[in-house]
Amino acid sequence: TTSFGIEEALEKLGIKDLNHGTSTGNKWFPGGEEIASYSPVNGELIGKVTTTTKEEYEQVIVSAQKAFLSFRAMPAPQRGEIVRQFGNKLRELKQPLGKLVSYEMGKSLQEGYGEVQEMIDICDFAVGLSRQLNGQTIPSERPGHVMREQWHSLGIVGIISAFNFPVAVWAWNTALAWVCGDVCVWKASEKAPLCSVACQNIIAGVLKENNLPEGISSIINGDYKVGEMMTTDTRIPLISATGSTRMGRTVGAKVAERFGKSLLELGGNNAIIITPTADLKVVVPGAVFGAVGTCGQRCTSTRRLIIHESVYDKVRDAIVGAYKQIVIGNPLDEKNHVGPLIDKDSVDTYLKAIEKAKAEGGKVLVEGGVLEGEGYESGCYVKPAIIEAENSFEIVQHETFAPILYLLKYSGDVENAIDLQNGVAQGLSSAIMTNEMKEAEKFLSFAGSDCGIANVNIGTSGAEIGGAFGGEKETGGGRESGSDAWKVYMRRQTNTVNYSDELPLAQGIKFDL
Numbered sequence: 001t002t003s004f005g006i007e008e009a010l011e012k013l014g015i016k017d018l019n020h021g022t023s024t025g026n027k028w029f030p031g032g033e034e035i036a037s038y039s040p041v042n043g044e045l046i047g048k049v050t051t052t053t054k055e056e057y058e059q060v061i062v063s064a065q066k067a068f069l070s071f072r073a074m075p076a077p078q079r080g081e082i083v084r085q086f087g088n089k090l091r092e093l094k095q096p097l098g099k100l101v102s103y104e105m106g107k108s109l110q111e112g113y114g115e116v117q118e119m120i121d122i123c124d125f126a127v128g129l130s131r132q133l134n135g136q137t138i139p140s141e142r143p144g145h146v147m148r149e150q151w152h153s154l155g156i157v158g159i160i161s162a163f164n165f166p167v168a169v170w171a172w173n174t175a176l177a178w179v180c181g182d183v184c185v186w187k188a189s190e191k192a193p194l195c196s197v198a199c200q201n202i203i204a205g206v207l208k209e210n211n212l213p214e215g216i217s218s219i220i221n222g223d224y225k226v227g228e229m230m231t232t233d234t235r236i237p238l239i240s241a242t243g244s245t246r247m248g249r250t251v252g253a254k255v256a257e258r259f260g261k262s263l264l265e266l267g268g269n270n271a272i273i274i275t276p277t278a279d280l281k282v283v284v285p286g287a288v289f290g291a292v293g294t295c296g297q298r299c300t301s302t303r304r305l306i307i308h309e310s311v312y313d314k315v316r317d318a319i320v321g322a323y324k325q326i327v328i329g330n331p332l333d334e335k336n337h338v339g340p341l342i343d344k345d346s347v348d349t350y351l352k353a354i355e356k357a358k359a360e361g362g363k364v365l366v367e368g369g370v371l372e373g374e375g376y377e378s379g380c381y382v383k384p385a386i387i388e389a390e391n392s393f394e395i396v397q398h399e400t401f402a403p404i405l406y407l408l409k410y411s412g413d414v415e416n417a418i419d420l421q422n423g424v425a426q427g428l429s430s431a432i433m434t435n436e437m438k439e440a441e442k443f444l445s446f447a448g449s450d451c452g453i454a455n456v457n458i459g460t461s462g463a464e465i466g467g468a469f470g471g472e473k474e475t476g477g478g479r480e481s482g483s484d485a486w487k488v489y490m491r492r493q494t495n496t497v498n499y500s501d502e503l504p505l506a507q508g509i510k511f512d513l
């Protein structure tokens with residue numbers, strides 16, 4: 001019994017009961033084994049997707065290599081025009097695609113629509129960028145010489161994505177890669193394969209209308225073994241991989257071994273520092289949305305609150321109070337705030353983390369647990385938990401991809417809070433809540449947050465596409481999306497041109513013949 005217009009959405013997106021999971025555009029390949037995609041919303045089978053065989057993978061890469069040769073010759077603003085049309089198709093299909101994201105992955109419908117909006121936003125950004133892939137001119141030390149830098153298309157971009165942003169991560173990469181003249185091969189998460197089929201259907205329509213060849217946008221499906229075909233493949237100069245630190249450790253090493261480039265977007269362990277002057281009106285929604293939004297399954301989810309002892313009781317009570325208002329249930333029903341976890345393995349991990357925190361001496365302030373009964377049949381719905389803990393607990397040092405929020409106390413200066421904030425292996429997102437200018441600036445300084453994202457008076461969760469997105473340390477160091485993140489999708493070439501009649505050498509070296 002699917003409801004909330006899911007069947008209609010699937011039809012609009014061209015999703016069938018059994019779908020081919022391998023495509024080079026408008027050509028689809030039969031594939032091997034099947035992956036069944038069950039909705040965490042109600043436990044029902046949504047559809048199946050066939051996985052990519054070794055032989056099909058070869059055909060996909062050969063087709064991509066061929067397409068690259070013509071696509072890179074197309075002027076960048078014309079490639080931008082293709083991305084503009086793609087963005088418009090996404091505008092038309094925002095409702096059904098957002099619904100599929102929500103139904104296959106379990107995030108709230110608003111967040112599902114929000115994810116598609118991010119795709120639209122990055123398309124707009126990329127269209128403008130297609131006229132701004134500028135290099136620089138550089139003064140030469142030699143008379144009659146000029147130096148400049150050019151950015152050339154790179155080749156095939158291999159994209160490996162996580163389940164929690166099953167469509168946006170692909171678009172963040174492809175929209176930029178395409179205007180840069182690259183072609184893309186995407187291996188979606190095996191936990192949300194239907195999203196990849198829907199996305200491929202959308203772009204395939206645009207490519208067809210523009211008479212563009214096969215191989216500009218390809219999808220492959222399957223688990224890490226299919227991902228490994230790409231990471232070890234020297235024909236793919238860039239692998240952009242989003243997922244756990246465990247995955248990144250393997251993928252990064254494999255790609256480095258063959259001197260490929262990798263863009264790694266891995267796990268976070270994000271904290272908000274709450275200082276004595278923090279405004280509770282800002283703190284409470286920022287912290288609560290950050291901790292329970294997407295059921296704690298965002299890479300930027302708030303996992304730790306680092307609260308000054310002078311305001312600790314007040315902040316704790318306000319947050320605990322706010323948790324009482326949270327409504328958990330079918331994410332397609334807009335009255336619910338929190339949907340399910342992705343699957344039962346994830347529920348196990350969540351339960352174990354709570355047990356571990358207790359065993360290490362944590363004090364539970366808001367009890368967790370799995371919800372049962374009507375509406376919770378999938379077994380994936382859990383209660384967001386709050387635990388008083390220490391930063392040194394082993395479990396606090398790890399990212400648990402679930403709604404568990406740890407409250408930590410600090411005393412004295414903001415430096416002490418910054419030490420706690422930085423005292424984990426991950427370095428994605430961070431925030432400080434303060435009305436003290438000096439505290440805010442210290443937090444943003446070289447001696448402040450060591451994360452790729454550092455915010456003042458907003459939470460850790462969610463980012464706009466205009467900025468570069470990513471983090472340091474075990475988060476992998478990659479940057480995607482806005483600012484100059486496009487440069488990773490291109491190769492840099494330094495040119496020196498001599499327009500004089502002499503050949504002076506650099507550094508004044510004499511070489512008389």
Ligand code: NAD
Pocket residue numbers: 160161162163164165187188189190222223224225226227228231242243244245246247248250251264265266267268298299300399401428470471475
């Ligand atoms: P995961 O690491 O289990 O899987 C991610 C992807 O990697 C999947 O497509 C998987 O098939 C593939 N993969 C796994 N091992 C591989 C290997 N050895 N070779 C090639 N491919 C391999 O992650 P998940 O559970 O889907 O997602 C949750 C994780 O993703 C969290 O840690 C979260 O913080 C992180 N994440 C990070 C960002 C970011 O931008 N920093 C964004 C979203 C999610």
